[in-house]
Amino acid sequence: MSVNKRKDGQWLANVNKQGLKRVRKLFATKAEAEQFERDYIVANSKPVPAAAAAPIIAEPVAMVVADVRTMTDLVALWFMYHGVNLSDGDRRQRCLASISKELGNPLASSLTAEQFVAFRFKKLQGGMMVKTFNNQHGYLSAMYERLKKLKVIDYHNPIESVDFIKTHERQLSYLSVDQISTLMDAITNGCKNESTYWVAQICARTGARWGEVEKLTKKQLHDGRITFEFTKSKRTRTVPLCPSFYVELLSFVGFKNPNDRLFTNCIGSFRRAAARSGIDFPQGQCSHILRHTFASHFMINGGNILSLQNILGHADITMTMHYAHLAPDHSIDAIKLNPIALGAANG
Known part of the structure; x- marks a missing residue:
């Protein structure tokens, strides 16, 4: 069955289908x-009997x-x-x-933006700091995103x-040289746990986090240096x-063995010493202020920002840039x- 054009310009209809003349x-x-x-095909084709018609197969309905x-x-x-x-991870899980408990442990898929904003209002009215809630917001959002990515x-x-x-944005707080001396005196004269002094000293001298120093082992000391392991950046x-x-x-x-810890847990001892010192510590920065103090004095005294990034172990230079304004030549x-x-000059 086809339609073809002849040399004389006419069109030939050629019906050649099985069952038709x-x-x-x-x-x-x-x-x-x-x-x-x-x-011609419509007029001369015989209707297909109902029994011979192809059965209609229903598409399967997906169960939701x-x-x-x-x-x-x-x-x-x-x-x-x-x-x-x-x-x-343990801290984030807690x-x-x-958050789940305070929200009433709803169906995870049923949580709405409106419910979350109402929860935020309640927490902030109850005295929670905005930065603290933003952190919690980030943890919850990241949880959903990660589980969606993992299917x-x-x-x-x-x-x-x-x-x-x-x-x-605020300038990070740090201690002056006199305040550092006052704090160390409070530790030396009032702490029964000897580890407190050494951990505080190392934090102030290296910018390390309290937890990184508190868990140091003998093998991490070598040739006048400390190698920090199991850090926040995993480096x-x-x-x-x-x-x-x-x-x-x-x-x-x-004479400790390589895997023996150098210090005992002493964060509680440090907090009590900080309270005795009379220094006004920023909220939530009791031990962490030692890290800020190291970084701030490093830049004040002419340190290089990239060197500071490596010393602090920041994965992103953006974090280290919070201290850049303290450099003597900053925006000079x-x-x-x-x-x-x-x-x-022109006058």
Whole structure:
């Protein structure tokens, strides 16, 4: 069955289909030839008996099963699949479990942005700091995003449309040289736990986190340096110590085995010493202020920002840049390139 154009310009309709009588006919146009073919086939085809018709097979209907897992269930799954591998995974899990409880442990898929914003209002009215809540917001949002990426859940993050609360950026607090001396006196004269002094000294001398120092082992001391392991960024870093202090530290450590801890847990002892010192510590920065103090004095005394990044173990230079303004030459061109100075120079 086909329509072909002949050399004389006419169109030949050639119906040659099984079950029909063959027919050939000429037409002036292609459209007429094709229309004839269609009409002929329709007029001469026998209807298909109902019994012979192909059975209609219904498409299978996908069963939609509601996700009835609670938020607490998702927290447990998040920790199993991801949180356990984070350096602060235990702390995040406790935080997420607390949020779940305060929200009433709803079905994780049923949480709405409106419910979360109402929860935020309640927490902030209750006295929670904005920065603290932003951290918790980030943990919860990251949990949903991670589980969606792992295909543990098949719905979107229910609070992805909720913006974090913007806060005014503040200069990080740090201790003066006199305040450091006052704090060390409070530790030396009032702490029964000897480890407190050594941990505080190392934090102030290297910018290390309290937990990194408190868990040091003998093998991490070598050739006048400390190598920090199991850090927040999961990278090791090595920081040198003052030679005289290093000798004193080795004397305190004594003959320990490579895997023996150097110090006992002493954060409680340090907090009590901080309270006795009379220094006004920023909220939530009792021991962490030693890290800020090291970094601030490092830059004040002309340290290099990239060196500071390596010493602190920051994975992102953005974090280290919080201290950049303390450098002696920070934005120094503002002195000679401002319009008053330029006007005086040209006058």
